[in-house]
Amino acid sequence: MSIANESTSEPKRRIQFAFTDEQEQFRTALRRFLNDRSPTTEVRRLMATETGYDPAVWRQLSDELALPGIHVPEQYGGAGFGMVELGIVMEELGRSLLCAPYFSTAVLAANAILNAGTETQKAALLPDLASGARLATLAIAEPDGDWNPAAIATVAAPAGDGYRLDGVKSYVVDGHIADLLIVAARAPKTSGLEGLALFTLAADASGVKRRQLAAMDPTRKIAQIEFSGAQASLLGNFNDGAKAIERTLDQAVIALANEMAGGAQTMLDSAVNYAKMRVQFGRTIGSFQAIKHKLADLLLEVELAKSAAYHAAQAAAANDPEWPALASLAKAATSETYMHAAAECIQIHGGIGFTWDNDTHLWFKRAKSSEVFLGQPSYHRELLMQRWGV
């Protein structure tokens, strides 16, 4: 297959199909931590709070496990691993539905700074994010919900030694609690991918108005942020702005795909366990082919989705030129699988599955919101076709 895409200067290595023993050990340790710290009772407690996370757990996952900077190079205070390890973290977070500002700070903001920032900016901004001391997020989409960077309307006009931002950002993950905002905006009178760049500003700067949105998924808080002449600094430069935004989105898509693979696995496990336990007509319902076949199909689907998510992360880590296409492929595959797994999990639970007290809806809502977050499956399938040159 001929796939045309820009490749960076780093050398390409072979895409791996297995995790290393160290990666498996890391996963095991992480899963133990999350089982302990993020049981559904905690998820339910935190999703009902306004901030949506437990600062003590955040502190612990930063200090003990170095998670926020797992993929940040050591010279910027991170652990120096890459996309594969970030993928493992995301898969485990997706499994346990941990309520924490991880996607915003580690995945979106840290990657945006790594992709766009100058050496000085990276050295200044990343250590605080990697250590978990500061929360940050990235604002891309606007109230129209379009994830194509070409649709960005927020304007950054030169003002003093910086820029003034005017526009409205929406669907900003953890926008209500972030200390640092990274905003995608365009130079005045530009359109499409021209004139795009990223800007940073403190969330409490004047001219910034934040409003938490009523999110269908209460475990992932989102905000709308209005900028009216807010003073911001350019992150990197205008020439590479669009590329940095696209790269950051593609990485976020891979992280999300891995998170969704983890969530889908939880749904499958939960459905299988229930099918082994629930008795009707004098038999466990898991002995009925109607249920067995559904679950066998779901297992296949979940394993296929995992392959997509793992492969995209491995391809990005190996700097394979095809990795952005594979990111889109993984997003489309995992979001449909997660949604299907969540729906089937409810179905197999029957009536109890539709109740608030049953935990399935927590993942169902994450599945639904992840399905459309960063672009829905049809959007990514079209991107995949374009990226493959079809």
Place this chain on the structure above:
Amino acid sequence: MSTMNEAEVRAEVREWLAANWDPDMPLVEWRGRLADSGWGMPQWPKEWYGRGLPMALARVVEEELAAVGAVGVAKSGVRLLAAATILEHGSDLHKKRYLRRILTGEDTWCQFFSEPGSGSDLAGATTRAELKGDFWIVNGQKVWTTSAHHADHGMLLARTDWDAPKHEGLSYFIIDVKQPGVDVQPLRQMNGHASFNQVFFTDAKVPKENLVGRVGEGWKVAMTTLAHERRGADGLPPPPKRGTRIGRIHAEERAEAEKANQPYEWYPQRAGRVDLIIDRAKETGTNKDPVVRQEIAKLMTLAKCAEWTARRARAAQRQGRPQGPEGSLGKLAASHVARACARVHTLMTGTAAMLTGPESPREGIIAEILVSVPAVSIAGGTDEIQRNIIAERVLELPKEPRFDTGPFRNVRRN
């Protein structure tokens, strides 16, 4: 097990090849020599045409043979399944009589397992064998027998005890196909090809000594055959050799391969031909249709994920990890891919999908895809059986209640 290391193996094979390999020798004579030397099947035991080498070293031997262009022992069709079964359960007489001729290619084999009345439920076989004097007398019908019309011998699963429970009343035999009581008829498939046969047994004779294993152990023996079948890639034969090497032996091998591969000509189409999808989208101009683009992306995503899942299973195995669920899913995934492929080919071909033959798109290949893919979800274990296996063995869900226990005589059947 031999204690030879790789370098020693290579050196010894090279020396032997230098002294023995001759491309102008008759094929059977060469293979006989190769079989007798133990280098043809080095993973087999020393007493029976092997060297007792582990698989990894057997592959090394294969590399050495390939390096000088030497022809290997015969491996086409189901002959190696027969050989593996004989090695494990056969008597010394069976081994002496059949193994060497399997390797030289003198004898061709087929497998008489499936019946019109027992497809998924193989153990429900009703072909009967009754001992009369020195012979077992066989009556019944087998189906889906590949290459029976070329075969000399067949592996036969037949019922010898109707009062025993289903799995315990079966016995396993080696039967001569070329005898008056065996009538081989081609079985024409919906795609027009006749890759298989149906075979009728009317008082066909099996000498007493051709029982493999003990009476009533047929199911256990058949499991060995099937395990080897599953280990081979989905029962697919190796791709036809298109070599152009000169020499009598190569010409004879090509003719043999052509004959052995004839039933499988349409197998690539059966899998859906995902390799043609992108080219077809471009040549039909349907790559500009947003609906088709979505469908192509869905299909390619599925096909890629299936491929990566298989690679994931292999990579984990190489690292010495226990096989995860991803190893059991290939067959079901392949049938989803094939079906999705046929759908997208249809979508891209449009009205011309009404045509077949040389004037139809891609000289009939597209039409052949459309009428061949239904085989994938049936052959070698239906999707439904695969789902049962996955659900019971991987997810450890309970089995369905059974209705086929007790004397087989009383079990409801077709």
